[in-house]
Amino acid sequence: MRLSNFILNFLLTASLTAQTTLGDFQSIESRDSKHIQMKTAEGYLRIEICTPDMVRFRTSWNGNFEPNESYMVTKYDWEEINWDLKESTDVLELNTSHLTIEVTKNPVQITIKDQSGKVLSKDVNFGNYITNKQVGTQKELFADEHFFGFGERMDFLDRRGKITNLSVGRGEGLPHIVGAYNVLEANYSPVPFFMSTRGYGIFFHTSFETSWDMGHTANDVYRFEAKGGELDYYFIYGPDFPSILNHYTSLTGKSPLLPKSALGLHVGTYSGGTWGYEEMTSDQYPIKLVKKFRALNIPIDILHLDSTWRIFGKNGGSGATTFEWRETFENPEAMFDSLYAQDLSMVGVHVRPRFDNGNKLDLLDKARLAGFVYPEPNNSGEFVNFFNEEAVNWWWENGAKRLADAGAMFFKTDEGSAFGRKANESDKTGPQGEEIKRLHNLFPLAYAKAPYEKFENYNNQRGMNHTREGYAGIQRYPFIFAGDWPSEWQYFEPVIKAGLNIGLSGVSNWAHCMGGFEHVADPELYIRWTQFGLLSPIAHLFGMEHPNYKEPWNYGEEALAIFKKYDELRYRLNPYLYSAMYQNHINGSPLMRALVLDYQNDNNVYTITDQYLLGNDLMVCPVTTKGAQTRVVYFPEGNWINFWTKEKYEGKQYVNILCPLDEMPIFIKEGAIIATQPLEQTLGVKTPTTINLDIYANANGKFALYDDDGKSLKYQQENFSLTTFSLSTNSNSVVLAITSERNNYKLKNRKYNIKIHSLKEPKSIIIDGKPTDNFTFKNEVLNLLFFPNKKDSSIVINN
Structure with a gap:
């Protein structure tokens, strides 16, 4: 009591x-x-x-x-x-x-x-x-x-x-x-x-x-x-x-814009082996893996090679990094060339923050001699001193850059928590003492910052770093992922909570190992988890169980079909997601938003940990119960439209919603303007010439569509295009105003397929003051094609 x-x-x-x-x-x-x-x-x-x-x-x-x-x-x-x-x-x-x-x-x-x-x-x-x-x-x-x-x-x-x-x-x-x-x-x-x-x-x-x-x-x-x-x-x-x-x-610090391709599918691989199967790895496995994704027309953009690409060293074992390729990787440069020839946007490799000696490179000995490891008694230090700029430069020139020269474009920086604390893969705890109490939480920031900035400069494009640990400010060196959680139902909803909480803490670019990391997932869990993963801020597919890992074809034909369905949905949603990423860069609003972020005065949302907004207007409701045929959804204030059935629900109520295995419940807020594009197998740096706008009338709404080259740092000099669509509705008309707020990045031959839902049959449609009959209307949906030819335009639908 x-x-x-x-x-x-x-x-x-x-x-x-x-x-x-x-x-x-x-x-x-x-x-x-x-x-x-x-x-x-x-x-x-x-x-x-x-x-x-x-x-x-x-x-x-x-x-x-x-x-x-x-x-x-x-x-x-x-x-x-x-x-x-x-x-x-x-x-x-x-x-x-x-x-x-x-x-x-x-x-x-x-x-x-x-x-x-x-x-x-x-x-x-x-x-x-x-x-x-x-x-x-x-x-x-x-x-x-x-x-x-x-x-x-x-x-x-x-x-x-x-x-x-x-x-x-x-x-x-x-x-x-x-x-x-x-x-x-x-x-x-x-x-x-x-x-x-x-x-x-x-x-x-x-x-x-x-x-x-x-x-x-x-x-x-x-x-x-x-x-x-x-x-x-x-x-x-x-x-x-x-x-x-x-x-x-x-x-x-605001989060920088990631390359547009970072919103595509990320896949991690142990290259044919994993712990205990290292001899089965090869430089051919990643090539064959990507070929299979391409052959099955499953869109993919990013690949990373996890731990087993490298030999494990003489001192630190699997918990340190030698920067030496395993013998089974006969020609890493040719491997990277082959991967990029298959239209991958970026390929990276996994590292850990401790130096080790390999068969050819004695980087640990050399770093100790040069004073570039963090000091420990008797010169026993192994951790790269990422707090020291000279040490970072030495780490890059003597270790990391070898991988960049071969073709790697980013790192997955693992074990950032091991500085002053027991590591996962060994008994190494690193430096101890009073000063380490101050530095332990900062180490993940210094660790992620180093490759983020070095690769950005080396690649001459936006940086990207994939890391597990962080602290206040980690949003500047995105992205982070939720860690190594087993493929068990009991961990599914806690991972969703992790995404909600980190979004409420200033970090938007967040991922998780969809389907779980360790253990073989049952096909239903795999399907439900990848549905959520493919509508997470970063879509990251990775697991360690040999030999099936988390590749979708290893979980049956149904799992493969559903995975492909949601992956394609993600790629079509790229204009909406990329615009949300830009908003995060400007104002800190996360892509994955706990409902309390937008509805902080609604007590009902304070404990909801299995629903979230993706961007401003899509409400995603993962199914976290095995065998569920329905799930309860809470609808906040406003009206909401079922993405699959178009059924409408009033806000401030709970509803039991059907959820067949291939349909994770998704709802669209009335007044939303959802931008999509035609399906592509890779996002790369293409700027779509056609944008589809699904507009849900009967409420006012606004959407700012962001475009740039998707790759360079020119956006920091305002070399981008920002087009704002404003929706106003009343009983007599629906008005869509289109304004180019920024136009430094020129859009060529852009056209908009506009679909306005929940309308009465219009009496007239006026575009920029001129009546038009170039539209179709069926089942309360208006379709029209719009070619912008001036900075500001308007479409008026009179009911």
Whole structure:
């Protein structure tokens, strides 16, 4: 039985007597146009005004503030804004145009309000504290408050009432089902950031392990603390979740655009072998694999060769990288040539962050001699010192570039959690000590950054890196995948949760091993999981079970047909998905969106972990129960149309929906404009000359169609085209306005096949002021062909 709040708060307050708080206000020590710093009886509080919506709070007990770092936060130099300070006997009051920050003096505590006077956040139990180098703060938990974010968590969506520890890694111990496969402990990409339904977010700017008690101990108090470092956090006002994500990703970095081909199918391969079957690998297997995809007309763009492409070294075994090809790969350069000749867009290889000695290359010995491994006692270090630019350059020139010269265009950077923590593939734990506590969570960022930037420069095109681990800021070096989860039904929905949570934490370009990674999936699970995977942000097919892996023809004719159906759907949806990727680049909105992101005031969506929006307007509902013939779908506010049957459903209700094996429930929001293109077997860099627009009338809507060359960095100089389609409907007419907002990337011979659903038979159609009869109408669907010949156009359908 939970203790009363009175007793709990008494205990919390009593525990703080062994800790040092800020105490009472003494004086304003410094102030300029961007900050104010005050001295207290026990320490110093520094408030930095970043924007009208974002304020940084830093606390020091010794008067020293740590230098700014560049791994998590990319922007510190904010433009000056207008704010004012008022001081009374009891309170200091800072006002921006959106926030009021009150600092009580005796003791020092922080309360933050919006401009209507609503309290958003309030310190309790003396607020900030330090004890034995552990820093933290306590805040009031309001009755209607719920929390979302915290990175790639597989356990819960709403964190209210939960205790969460954030440190990069996974479960440990045997058996795996309660060790490595423990969804409660999975922490591949933790992010010390959350959003509150009260209208704000907090980013705890620390690389140390953190703990978050979000109302578990007392239901009216939450607290967060770090095992070292400075108490440094950003308060971010929305009040809506998309605005909070936009601010957070402005702080920690927007995700760059990936190559357009990254939205195609990714396939990983062990090249004919896997653990224990390494001698069966060959440089011919990947070529034959892609030939089979092509022969079956299954669209594919990206391939990566996993661990067994390389020999395992003399020191680190399978857990390190020699950069030497296995003997069974007789001609890697010819292999890459053959793969690219089959129209693959990019081919990459798997690496790990530790050097090893091979048969010909003694990179570990040489790196130790040159000082380019992270220091360990007796010069025993193995980890590349990715925190050192010279070490990164040496790693590239002496190891990584050998693979790039052969034809690799990206890396899959694995085992980023092994720095200072036991690795999966060996007993190696890497460097230890106090400094490693600060660096452990940053290592995955430095590790992913190195090949992302090196390959981008070497290939002279947009970078792409495929990594498993991350931390705050990993969205800058995309993409990440969810880790090695077995092909069992019990792990299917937790993987979906991981995608929802990481999307709520600023990371959009996310993938998983569809069908599961380890164990042979039963065909039904394979079908259901790949349906979800092919409508995930990144579609990644990869498994390790020899000899069937996760190739669709190994799961029967039905599985093959359904896989191909959804893969083709994905390729047709590319204009819609690519435009959503651009929006993520601009404002941080993820492709895979938990319903709470758009409906944060609807309590019904707070625990929904098996539905999501893909982009703004497609609601995807994976089937996660074996043998299910129906599944319950919750429809948020608005009207929704069944993608398969076109049946309409009103929002704010639950409905039991049929889900035959070949139909994962998908719904389209009324007012949506869904852009598709004719089917291609590879996305490459082709810009479609025909775009199909399915428009769902009876509600207003908007869609911005993004086009560029799909490959270069010219988009950063605004060399792209952005065409906005705005839908307005009323009882008498439907109006579609088309506006070219950007036109630096020239579209040649573009035409639009427009299909408007749910219409009465039109009395007239007027295009750019001129009537037309060049259309067809049948079963409440209007079809017309539109050729844009001016910057701004309009189509008016009169009912």
